[in-house]
Amino acid sequence: MTTITSRLRVRGQTRPPRSRPRSDLRAAAMFVLPATIGFVVFYLWPALRGVYYSFTDFSVLSPAEWVGTDNYETLIQDDLVRNAFGVTLQYVLINIGAQTVLAMGLAVLMHRLTKSMAVRGALLLPYLVANVVVALTWFWMLDYQIGIVNQGLDWVGIDRVAFFGDSAWAIPTIAMINVWRHVGYTALLIFAGLQTIPPHLYEAAALDGSGEVRTFFKITLPLLRPVLAMVLVITVTGSFQIFDTVAVTTAGGPVNATRVIYYYIYDLAFTRYEFGYASALSVVLFVVLASVAFAQIKLLRAGESDLA
Amino acid sequence: MAVTSTAPDTVPTTSTYREPRRRPAFGRLLAWVFMALGLVVTLFPFYWMLRTALSNTRALAANADSLLPTGFTLGAFERVLGLSTTAEAIAQGGSGASVNFWIYLRNSVVVATTSTAGQVFFGALAAYAFARLSWPGRDKLFFAFITALMIPPIFTILPNFILIKDLGLLDTYLGIVLPTLLMTPFSVFFLRQFFLGIPREIEEAAMIDGAGRFRVFFTIIVPMSAAPITTLSLLTYITSWNDYLWPLLVGKSESVRVLTVALGLFRSQTPQGSPDWAGLMAATLIAALPILVIYAFVGPRLINSIGFSGIK
Numbered sequence: 295m296t297t298i299t300s301r302l303r304v305r306g307q308t309r310p311p312r313s314r315p316r317s318d319l320r321a322a323a324m325f326v327l328p329a330t331i332g333f334v335v336f337y338l339w340p341a342l343r344g345v346y347y348s349f350t351d352f353s354v355l356s357p358a359e360w361v362g363t364d365n366y367e368t369l370i371q372d373d374l375v376r377n378a379f380g381v382t383l384q385y386v387l388i389n390i391g392a393q394t395v396l397a398m399g400l401a402v403l404m405h406r407l408t409k410s411m412a413v414r415g416a417l418l419l420p421y422l423v424a425n426v427v428v429a430l431t432w433f434w435m436l437d438y439q440i441g442i443v444n445q446g447l448d449w450v451g452i453d454r455v456a457f458f459g460d461s462a463w464a465i466p467t468i469a470m471i472n473v474w475r476h477v478g479y480t481a482l483l484i485f486a487g488l489q490t491i492p493p494h495l496y497e498a499a500a501l502d503g504s505g506e507v508r509t510f511f512k513i514t515l516p517l518l519r520p521v522l523a524m525v526l527v528i529t530v531t532g533s534f535q536i537f538d539t540v541a542v543t544t545a546g547g548p549v550n551a552t553r554v555i556y557y558y559i560y561d562l563a564f565t566r567y568e569f570g571y572a573s574a575l576s577v578v579l580f581v582v583l584a585s586v587a588f589a590q591i592k593l594l595r596a597g598e599s600d601l602a
Numbered sequence: 603m604a605v606t607s608t609a610p611d612t613v614p615t616t617s618t619y620r621e622p623r624r625r626p627a628f629g630r631l632l633a634w635v636f637m638a639l640g641l642v643v644t645l646f647p648f649y650w651m652l653r654t655a656l657s658n659t660r661a662l663a664a665n666a667d668s669l670l671p672t673g674f675t676l677g678a679f680e681r682v683l684g685l686s687t688t689a690e691a692i693a694q695g696g697s698g699a700s701v702n703f704w705i706y707l708r709n710s711v712v713v714a715t716t717s718t719a720g721q722v723f724f725g726a727l728a729a730y731a732f733a734r735l736s737w738p739g740r741d742k743l744f745f746a747f748i749t750a751l752m753i754p755p756i757f758t759i760l761p762n763f764i765l766i767k768d769l770g771l772l773d774t775y776l777g778i779v780l781p782t783l784l785m786t787p788f789s790v791f792f793l794r795q796f797f798l799g800i801p802r803e804i805e806e807a808a809m810i811d812g813a814g815r816f817r818v819f820f821t822i823i824v825p826m827s828a829a830p831i832t833t834l835s836l837l838t839y840i841t842s843w844n845d846y847l848w849p850l851l852v853g854k855s856e857s858v859r860v861l862t863v864a865l866g867l868f869r870s871q872t873p874q875g876s877p878d879w880a881g882l883m884a885a886t887l888i889a890a891l892p893i894l895v896i897y898a899f900v901g902p903r904l905i906n907s908i909g910f911s912g913i914k
Contacts, residue, residue, distance in 0.1 A: 318735035321815035329728035332784025337750040340761035403637045415901045422893050424844035426862040427886045431647050434879055440666035482908045538846045542866045559756055576757045
């Protein structure tokens with residue numbers, strides 16, 4: 295420490311201050327070294343290995359064996375893969391659809407009604423609790439026999455629903471559980487976006503006699519587009535990766551009704567020890583997610599604002 | 603609630619716009635009703651966790667429609683914390699298997715604390731190099747770091763599992779924290795954004811006075827960034843505390859099992875006919891409580907961080 299300091303002191307005296315063309319390579323190397331090791335060992339290298347495994351037959355117990363594109367050929371004809379993508383897509387559509395609309399509603403309500411920290415704090419609460427906790431709590435509340443929700447349905451005279459046991463209900467149920475967890479967070483993101491819209495636009499709209507609904511569709515929604523686009527890119531990508539809730543409630547069932555992509559990959563790798571095949575499926579998932587994100591950014595023109 | 607829309611207390615701050623005069627109070631009332639409904643739906647499950655955890659599992663079935671605890675007892679908490687005898691546990695609807703959530707609580711604290719400390723410390727070092735130092739390859743490496751944000755975790759989890767297994771680190775704390783200990787793309791990205799905003803003049807003045815880069819970093823940059831570093835630490839701690847898949851794969855054994863993994867097991871171990879709901883809800887509350895306590899203290903800071911981080 296002392297040597298470094300004294301060397302710099304000399305340099306500081308001989309060099310004119312403020313001109314700094316020299317590279318800070320030596321200091322920089324010390325600063326980025328730990329993180330770079332972490333990046334190479336736990337992100338870059340495994341990503342490359344994952345691609346390699348996808349071309350092998352690998353059961354963990356014996357070394358990986360190169361099989362070319364076999365895994366990908368099997369994958370195309372695997373009914374469970376098709377099922378996994380179908381089920382996941384259904385989940386994403388329900389989850390994102392409901393979540394975005396509800397979050398938008400909550401954000402506008404907050405924007406118009408209250409700046410209260412307590413309200414925002416309460417809405418964010420579910421997001422801070424672990425997926426596992428949320429899943430188990432709803433698993434209990436939605437229990438067929440003695441769950442409070444089915445009890446409530448009884449009170450209003452509707453037939454009880456086997457939320458997790460009925461294959462038609464399982465995915466919508468899991469999707470709505472995660473809407474409950476994420477809607478407050480998404481609402482706060484949109485709320486932050488709403489606050490960037492200049493108030494004078496609303497004043498002008500009000501002066502011109504524009505009503506609530508018209509103001510929302512003509513001013514709020516168009517000006518919110520870049521924020522909404524980013525929110526959608528983040529939430530859709532996250533939504534495709536549904537795992538925890540499925541793992542602790544239905545474990546893929548009933549039959550394969552909730553065997554989402556993530557769960558199927560997990561199942562392949564850790565209960566059937568088909569690491570090569572599981573890797574091939576995760577490569578496909580990566581490509582799908584990257585394409586979806588790219589398409590969203592293009593379609594929603596996420597980078598541009600109309601607030602010029 | 604019957605105030606007109608031009609009353610001062612309904613038009614609070616500059617970014618809310620003044621409403622047209624003829625807007626009926628009725629609409630505003632309706633809006634409040636929706637908001638209240640949203641809050642009730644948000645908060646009710648937390649109440650229900652508590653209500654169930656304070657009940658006797660054997661009494662739950664007969665009183666499914668009771669909004670208050672049935673057969674009020676702290677037995678469920680005693681049961682999952684290993685404080686009651688097998689006979690007591692079974693009498694109240696427990697499975698009788700010994701569970702001790704103290705161990706899992708300790709494991710979660712160890713894992714979340716270590717991984718937060720590492721991620722924030724090494725992330726801050728790297729973020730500073732990316733924000734402030736000039737060196738060849740800087741922008742390329744930063745771009746590579748950020749690209750890692752795009753990779754779905756499952757893609758690296760499979761090879762990382764093999765790596766941790768080959769290193770003989772399965773069922774160790776180190777195995778659980780290692781992949782995120784040295785860096786996460788988010789921590790680097792988050793702090794770099796903030797460091798970029800610190801005026802260069804302050805550092806340059808210190809350097810003219812002879813301070814080295816490390817001294818500048820620890821005596822000027824870190825203290826100036828106390829707020830974002832705290833926010834990042836909180837976000838990292840919560841993320842780590844709530845993580846499930848990775849610890850499920852590498853930390854199944856009881857000595858390192860974290861709360862989320864233990865909860866999943868507890869649920870799958872409950873006998874099919876009569877799950878120990880009170881025990882399960884007591885355990886979920888124990889798992890959620892530390893985060894809720896942290897939140898009670900730092901809520902506004904976390905809430906305000908949403909929007910400008912926007913990405914977590």
